[in-house]
Amino acid sequence: MKVNILRRETRDKEPYWESFIYNGPEDNSVAGLLDYINYNDDIRNDKGEKTTRIDWECSCIQGICGACAMIVNDKPVLACEAFLRDIEGEEITLRPLSKFPVIHDLVVERPMHEILTDNNVFIGEYSPAENRDFQQDYNAAKCLKCGLCIEVCPKYTDGRMFYGAPFANDCYLVAARNEQKAGEIAEIYEKHFKSECAYDLACEKICPMGIKFTASMKKLNSIKRGDGDRSF
């Protein structure tokens, strides 16, 4: 199988394509494929030239940490959960997520944590609303900050104004746990999410954790409208 990878040496260098030939197990995941190519005394590209090892991030290798998010054949996926058996055709193309700065090869810098910190999206003093929706809280707190939802979002560009689904998700978590802060959070959410959101919901479809943003958004919208539905 031919593997085409969009590589980059450092932030300030231009990206370039390099191809490899993969002859490893057919039941491997894309993460396994990367390990297979990297684990050789010398790593050579499809032209037989010596080259550098491919940099990518991983930790859990079972779809629960989000480190390995990348684009495989134009589809944003977790590489450890994407299997070669599901790939159509004889070629596979790997690219880093496109909405974030690339640090090296397939490794990107995700800005979600800074955005959330800069906007004070934290609980502070815990005073949850009565009738909490534990299931929705549980699901929302499963967010990996992997960025797959941002990759498919038609509105997210550089993270300066519109912050994307993980932002709305954490806004919900704060509003659910600190009634006093709910109003303030709903304002930030309105400014940096709701006012721009195209309700395309590609985010919800791609999320590997199956997080239901619509349910969180509904709650936050109701706070903003002040229609009294404050149950979480």
Add this chain to the structure above:
Amino acid sequence: MDALIIGSGIAGMACAVRLARHGIHVTLISPSLSEHSESVMAAGGINAMLTENDEGDSVESHVQDTLKGGSYIGGEEAVRGLCGHGEEIIRFLESIGTVFSVDGEGRPSRRAFGGQSHKRTYYCGASTGKQIVSALVMETRRFEAAGMITRRLKYSFHSGLIKDGICYGALLFNLERSRLEAFFSDFTVIATGGQNALFGKTTGSTMCDGYAAGRLFMQGADLKNLEFIQYHPTTLETPQKKMLISEAVRGEGGRLFYLENGERVYFMEDKYGEKGNLMTRDIVSREIYGCGKDVFLDISFLDGQTIDERLPEVRDLCMKYRGIDIKKEPIPVTPSVHFFMGGLAVHLNHETSILNLFAVGECASMYHGANRLGGNSLLSAMYSGFVAADEISGRYSHRKYPDFSTYMENERKILNKDYDSRSSFPVFYIRDLLSVTMNDDLGIVRDEKNLKKGRKKTDYYLSVADKLRYDRSVSQYTNYSLKAMLTLAGATLKAAEERRESRGAHYRSDYNETKDEYAYATLVSYINGDYSVRLDRENIYES
């Protein structure tokens, strides 16, 4: 006053937020986000004795279960501290928004876990670790916004800035700029998790490699109880890792068997009776290993609906990673390294043998003795972070740092020199050989011959480590971490060799009985390039 914390899993973050609450500024270091730490993988739960636990349960009972599970070398005072703070920790976790599963009255639910006399494992669905991490990340963010915690990503530990037995911070490797940078600090806390990478494929995270413990050992820190390594009996092997198959499968009636002449042999039931499949982790692991056959775990006889309701994660994992339908076919299982009871030796306040250097979480050896009870490690990750923070908050700042410029210059030169060496073996190659050696010679069942053989091999790898071809195309961290990992591996083999008895997770076929004379923790020091092993008969690390 300030503190430097290396590692941002549950232990590192627990320590950071507690220090920030004490008004102490923290720099929190990790190569990547907390979401990528091993802590997110913990599924089952966290043990605690709460006022609402069953009648008859008590802190004392949790203490006794923990001491017994650890074959009585876990340190009684330490264990009392741990179990005595269970309620405080669960309440704290609730108060920062951890979404515990709740009962009909909105109170956190409990489940039963192995080795415990009462039901005291609190849980968050099937992702307890992840839910705790999410809550701690948000609490950390609160103090980041207030300027009390500064997170620095893309940094890995290189070495301690240590002089005359005192730590003044750490030399860190900037992964993006590929350079060493000194971070001075009044107090340094190591929270880098277990040493999975010594064994290659395990149930845990690829981020945990034991490097920090190995390097600090070479710089004078004592290590403790390295020989105690917990195997999980039932994991599913994939090309890249061994995935934990929850004990819940056996809890629901799952049966272990192997095939002989086409017939199923239910070896656990044959040997231990009806409840054979539910024996403790170490016994099941040993039996699977001992039978020398491919072993399977069958749950297909349960009706599909029960499987969907009670074992959905196991069902999905087997289907996704191996295409196995557990409703129709048995699961091939193999034991795997899962948890490290050993690590940096720490006193009750979590300070190592080096002044102002602390260790918390799985990289520190405390509480679990010769074997850990499921659910106690999350509790100890939280508790140890708090203990270290409280100790630090009562100390004074020295604010006078010795001159480390020569040391730093030397270390920079060593890194660069390593690149000039010419050998046909890249570092990757030796790392792989190391994991084969550790699995073969320090496996579930050990003996003198193999342990010696293993050490001979690690000695050899160490002797060539300086001559290896350092690979410019991987992170320099991957290159420079090798030597300390090999040293840690050597120390582990030596500790296992010196413990001439069987206790907890350490099983010797040539000494298969527990002996009173070994009822102490093992300590290892690094003296003039050699390992010095002794038993802690004076209990110096229990004070």
